Amino acid sequence: MVTQYGIKYAVNLITAHFGDLVAKVCECLLRRGPLTLQAIVRSTELTSSQVKNSLLVLIQHNCVQAFILDQTGEHGDGAKQSTQYIALFDNIIQRWRFPKFLTMVSKKLDKQCVELLEGLLQHGRLTLKQMFDRAKSGDDVVQEAFVKLLNAHFIERCPASEPVLTNPTKEEEAARKRAAKSGKILEVQETLEQRVVEAAMPTEALRFLFATETEPTADGGKDKSNSSSVTLGEKRKHDALESEAESGATDEQVVLWRANFDEFIRHLRHK
Structure with a gap:
């Protein structure tokens, strides 16, 4: 989990390299996690154009990854897809190296x-x-x-520019937990950032x-x-x-x- 000090350091790096507007979008994603374009606009109170341009800069420099979240309805109804953006903290921190x-x-x-x-x-x-x-x-x-x-x-x-990520179903999640328990494996929960990076x-x-x-x-x-x-x-x-x-x-x-x-x-x- 990223600490508050880690977020501050990452935001300072982005501010120094790309300016305040881009840093504001990046900080929003670091603090709130994956968000849609509309959610970022609401959270930052920037214009849609400003957010889009900031995201383009962050994606170009490997600091943000876009992905499509495919969520299947609980009762078998149609899947809902939305494009979301996630900040890649590890990539941001590497910039000082x-x-x-x-x-x-x-x-x-x-x-x-x-x-x-x-x-x-x-x-x-x-x-x-x-x-x-x-x-x-x-x-x-x-x-x-x-x-x-x-x-x-x-x-x-x-x-990939927008890999598709699906949430595991309840049955898949239960099967995974049973397998880990029966094998006596200490399972480390994979973060969403890791899943997105792996899918892309x-x-x-x-x-x-x-x-x-x-x-x-x-x-x-x-x-x-x-x-x-x-x-x-x-x-x-x-x-x-x-x-x-x-x-x-x-x-x-x-x-x-x-x-x-x-x-x-x-x-x-x-x-």
Whole structure:
């Protein structure tokens, strides 16, 4: 559970980085938990436009996650869905460690990797094209640095924009408690924030997958001579990529990437 001091510190970080309006929305979510857009507007007394813009900033910088709460009626009536927003306290707190993250990459990798990571930390999320556009070096150099960061798991694909979260039914909740009791397992209650983060996270097959497609060939297929993947040779990851291809989501120019805070914290703990 987040303490009052933790909330104050998180709000101070957001205020310093994004200003008072964004911090007001963030504080509302930290103190009240997940809320709909309308509920945030009522609670903060800001305009709908101000709240929307603040949420966009917070989501862009991985401080808030949107999700759809799917609530099934008690008597089997139709499910009720609502889009809600939850503050990601752990991600907010990591912002003060950004200089440490950059220092770590400078020691383990190279200067180009540091520049690429710095851009992601400054902007929250970027496509590969945006990384190319803002880089001082050529595309080949940028892509090489990108692959190095990805191989080290210092960057990852961004989570789903609005994962669907369902509340467990009474029967499922009772079965879970019986299983825990019979197995004599000390069960730790999973927080809603953890459930949302888990639901939004890409599968392991896709989280660190990078592949490029080249120009179409004469027979209408794809020339994969320049295709690259940091996980080449693992069939399940190729299957996942093919699944994405069917849905038209393989263009690496539109996939959003971000820093992987979990990996940085893991390294800091094992120093």
